[in-house]
Amino acid sequence: MKNHLGPLAFLLVLIAFPLAVRDPYYQHLMILVLMWVAIGSGWNLIAGFTGQVSFGDAAFFGTGAYTAGLLAHKLGMSAWWGLGLGGIFAVIIAFPFGWICFRLRGAYFALATLALNEVMRHTATIWESLTEGMVGILIMQTFVSKIPYYYIALAIAVVSLISVQVVMSSRWGYYFVSIREDQDAAESIGIDTHYYKMVSLCLAAYLTGLAGSLYMNYMGFIDPTIVFSLHDISIMAILVGIVGGVGTVYGPAVGAFIMVAVSEVFRTGGFGLLEKLTAATGSPVMVLVTKYIKEAHVLTFGLLVIFVILFLPNGVVGGWRKSRRSH
Amino acid sequence: MAYFETLGLVKLFGGLAAVNGVSFDVNEGEICGLIGPNGSGKTTIFNLINGYFPLDKGEIYFNGNKISGLKTHKICREGIGRTFQIVKPLKRMTVLDNVLASAFLRSHTKSEAVELAEKTVSFCGMTSLKDKVAGSLPIASRKRLEITRAMATKPKLLLLDETAAGLNPVELEEAIALIKKIRDSGVTIIIVEHIMKVIMTVSDRVVAINHGMVLAEGTPEEVASHAGVIAAYLGEDYCAAG
């Protein structure tokens, strides 16, 4: 029980957060962070713990988002049904996909996820009769206030973290890490590596799809370039997974916080700080700097990928080793 | 039918036969040594038994069941454990976690698995190292970890691949003691080994392999004095000295 005290205290802080911070902007950012906790946890399961690096999480994220969106748009149901079904549909995509890819070792899975990402985006773009193509899907948001979304996102994030914690301390968790560490050894001690990679992928896809349907409900609008984005979703998921700590339960939570903050800093030019500076100094140089920094948000992402892999390949929380020292 | 039996195993690598019609039996409870010069196909035979390579021809029977054609993890489930010549520790896990990962196979719950893992670790004499990270172990301990991990799957037949290579004399004695202890606990063993001292001390029977074929079979003494084996493998010196 002792090592649950920290997370519990932190959870209380998170529950109190929207009551203390009334600014919808910061509430919005926190909702994004919580959503990324779920996605990052999923990525971490399949990549960080099981060693099968996914470059195409957006495929599952987008599937979840479109599930929710289409339920509302085509069937006139509440998009909230997507929370139940989005993850399941993501698994329906993940299952045959994993079954095919995991027959081969090596780079195939990583490449196949990248291909899946593209296939899904193309499909969503071309299949206009179902998805409305590039027009996208717009639904009415249920709540005006951010607070209900915040708590739903919080619940999803907590469920993700607890699921990962439970899974990783069970038989499955040991099997996942064994597969990552040495697949031949894992097979030789009776682990059906194909099956357990599938289990891990499906769990990951479920969490990612769940986050996708939350996104649809919360943002009210999606199109193929947003939810199937290679950079903004798939690469972001990798960064969230790595920066926090590869193969650690709480790593993705840390990673989500850092990455949402970083991308927001660049998207807004230091939370508008640069603009204020520009206005205060009136210098034309600052105008240019502000403009470039805002435009360079993908560039910074790329640089960040390079930086993280060179200097922080296992993240800030540290590897499985450290987190599992006690029994 | 013998307890463990291979019938005409053939494995081709790009047209070359690495294993070419190998048949041998192993009786329950014995230690069977597999010897042969480098590249004679010993490790390949292990990889065939273990299902790591698919067989090109031949059949393998164990405990009355045909096991050839099964996947590696199924073969382990059937009761055949193995170690690797080039050790494959789960590097970032502790020794106990390594063993625990394999103990799950024969356990229903985690607590059962932990108990089995602890027991196996102590049986193999690794208790003092159990919280060490596997990647940090010296070679002797890594070799021992291979055995421990295989033992945690409660094998009826254990394939040991060069477990004594690279050990110093003291470690060698310990390894021999452990192998005997495992046999005495009721596990049948097939052992591939280069160090003749180990093979000669522990084996009840020896099968000599050369060019992917069985050259001789019998007690260690018989095989050691077999002319073909001496020519192929041991050399004149051993004959003179032994």
Added chain:
Amino acid sequence: MEVFVQTLVAGVLKGGLYALIGIGMTLIMGVMGIINLAHGQMMMVAMYLTYVLFHYLGIDPYMALFVSMPSLFLLGMFIQRFLLNPLMKVESILPENQVLMTVGIAMVLTEIARFIFTSNYLSVQTSYSTKAWYVGEISFSAALCVAFAFAALLSAGLFGFLVKTDLGRSIRAVSQDNEAAQLMGIDSERIKIITMGIGAALVAAAGTLLLPIYYLFPDIGGPFTRKAFVITILGGLGSTVGAIFGGVTLGLAEAFGATYIGMDYEDMVGLIIFILVLLFLPGGFKRLTKV
């Protein structure tokens, strides 16, 4: 029938260029054991280089080969030396961190191009851009034919280099067994640097040759990276001969897909091939031919 033959011709010609892209990728795959997901982006850099040479200095794209190939050779070496080789000394949990690095490099290259040239579509109009030769009713695009010839020449040159020279032999040695090659006294880090340079130079050639008949924008790299890895998978990871077959197959499949199914699907074709290969021919053409 005419449409069919025309499609066949277009597919094979395009396939020649794809082969050039694929060979570079395959070479890198063989030696480094990684898929270079910045491959198309390197090509994009070469294309912009060619564009600048043509637009500002009036240098013909075919002459620009002599600038774009060496430049990309240097860029490739730089990337390997300073970004990929250091990773081999970093203890990482994820096995794919080199591949991830190439993704980061791809993003950076694309965004730098966007910074300098904005997202506008550019093209190079030469006298031969739209020229074509006719055999009966079948047209042969002049630029594509020249590109095909260059591609064949460069591939032949590469094979000669790999088979005949010491450096080429070292590259093949590292590709077959890195550890053994190192034991034989080959400096594998240096070989990797050179290989990345060669791979980049080959894809640069493809980009430069493609420019007279293609338009150019910063995001053009992504689709070509995907084509390159489809070719590599199709040919069998690491097989240079396979890459040529893979390139031509992809060129044909795309041409037929565009003619008989619809232009929208051109990009999908490669990905579908990729999935089919995974399903029915894991290991690619290499498995069929044992090349």
